[in-house]
Amino acid sequence: MHAPTHLKHTPILEVSDYHQIDGPYEPGKTDAKALSLGLAQWNDAGETDLSVKTWREVDGRWSRLSEELPIHRALDLATLAVSAINHAKNGADLLDEGAFKIAKCKTNSSLEKLMHDKLGCKNDDIDCSLARLAKELKKLGY
Numbered sequence: 001m002h003a004p005t006h007l008k009h010t011p012i013l014e015v016s017d018y019h020q021i022d023g024p025y026e027p028g029k030t031d032a033k034a035l036s037l038g039l040a041q042w043n044d045a046g047e048t049d050l051s052v053k054t055w056r057e058v059d060g061r062w063s064r065l066s067e068e069l070p071i072h073r074a075l076d077l078a079t080l081a082v083s084a085i086n087h088a089k090n091g092a093d094l095l096d097e098g099a100f101k102i103a104k105c106k107t108n109s110s111l112e113k114l115m116h117d118k119l120g121c122k123n124d125d126i127d128c129s130l131a132r133l134a135k136e137l138k139k140l141g142y
Helices: 071-091 110-118 125-141
Strands: 010-015 030-040 050-058 067-072
Touching: 050 071, 067 071, 071 110, 071 125
Parallel strands: none
Antiparallel strands: 010 030, 030 050, 050 067
16 A cells, blocks of 8 residues: 555655554554655645654544654654663663663563563564664665
8 A cells, every 4th residue: 555645744755565564463454554754744835844654544544643753753763762672682771872861761660571571582573674774774874
């Protein structure tokens, strides 16, 4: 399924048929139908902010729960996830780089254990996404 082009977020690039490859979900059994990078829906006339969006469809209609983020926030979320995985798998310190400091929330220890259990073991879906991200970062020179 392609990202819609008639709504406020205007796709420029897309990952169509994302519902067939959406991580641990059985192919076709997720509401996330496409991913896109395009003109942000919050732009006023003449503005050109870009964003990334997950297009969700429920009962044949595009869902208002579709998520749109500025690109830097999507990358910051990826950084948070990668740091958490490294912490869970390898015991690495959480990222603390200037103003971007990842810290543990004040929550019960069973939730932290759950995170370690989920992220610390082999997970083919996460490993596939990490490998894809690493490959693209290397191409970019990182």
